[in-house]
Amino acid sequence: MQKPKTFNAIVTATPGKKNFPEFVVTASMDEVEFGYFDSIKREVEPKQDWTRKLYKEKPEVLKLDLQRCLHNQNIFKADMDDFKQRLNKTEGSHILQTITGCEWDDESNEVKGFQQFGFDGEDFISLDMQTETWIAPKTQAVVIKHLWDAAKGRTKYIKDIHTLECPKMLQEYMPYGRSFLQRTELPSVSFLQKTPSSPVCCHATGFYPDRADLFWRKDGEEIHEGVEKGQILPNHDGTFQMSSELNVSLIKHEDWRRYDCVFQLSGLTEDIVSMLDKTQIQTNWVSPSEFPVGPVVGGAAGVVLLLVISGVLYCCWRNRNDFQPVDEETSSEGSKTSQEEISLAENS
Known part of the structure; x- marks a missing residue:
């Protein structure tokens, strides 16, 4: 139907x-x-x-x-x-x-x-x-x-x-x-993580239509424990994005490859399956020990730290009210900030 x-x-x-x-x-x-x-x-x-x-x-x-x-x-x-x-x-x-x-x-x-x-x-x-x-x-x-x-x-x-x-x-x-x-567009799927101790976010963006699902599996079986799924959200170009987080804090390193993220799109017979791999995770986090020190590079380190803080990934978006106040200043600034965060998450 x-x-x-x-x-x-x-x-x-x-x-x-x-x-x-x-x-x-x-x-x-x-x-x-x-x-x-x-x-x-x-x-x-x-x-x-x-x-x-x-x-x-x-x-x-x-x-x-x-x-x-x-x-x-x-x-x-x-x-x-x-x-x-x-x-x-x-x-x-x-x-x-x-x-x-x-x-x-x-x-x-x-x-x-x-x-x-x-x-x-x-x-x-x-x-x-x-x-x-x-x-x-x-x-x-x-x-x-x-x-x-x-x-x-x-x-x-x-x-x-x-x-x-x-x-x-x-x-x-x-x-x-x-x-x-009635077209079909496949997404790009990536893994994102704020810090090494944060949940890993499986993020799919650029798909169409919005009749899609994104979930985590372990040994080929869908799991729900330790998983938080986000809503399907529109992109500015008419496509959609969605994400699902997996709490990896209790998963042993050698067991990571037992997990994968699965994207399903209505009308397609084949799923997009992405195996959880630490080497494929994108993050803006930088270890404090990796920052340069000394008076000459101290200012540069401060700038890098500021960029890291401002570039924290907002992976799973929360529900929004149907009606929100409109303001010509806050609306334009908020839209600009949101786009920068999404762009950073996708390109980092």
């Missing part, structure tokens, strides 16, 4: 932020970003070659996508005003986000729509498409729930967009994106 096709858009409104667009949309299909819009440029920017081809051959689709973005910008502005007034937060800068879209099974034709809002970085309110009512997980969201439940025409319109219009969009995009979205 094929995996249902998915379309989702992440919409962010941050009015009052200096040098930052008040309204941003990132659109993805099957978890691959294909389009972008913001209130400064006010144009839809294709992010994939197949999207550019679609817009070139069907300019009416580009025009319609632009109209959707401009229309949603106005709706989002009204929603932000509702949130600030009803929550008595008219002062200061606030952030409103939504994750919206649908899942469409082209075999059964079953459609599942979804829309979830976040306010100031926290999950806030979501729509139950079956009952056409709003769910408020937080007490302060109840006032918005009552307001939106009373607007039944608006709720019905939102449901129709997600269950009727959204699948049509997927059907429009799929012929162009199929070859890209």
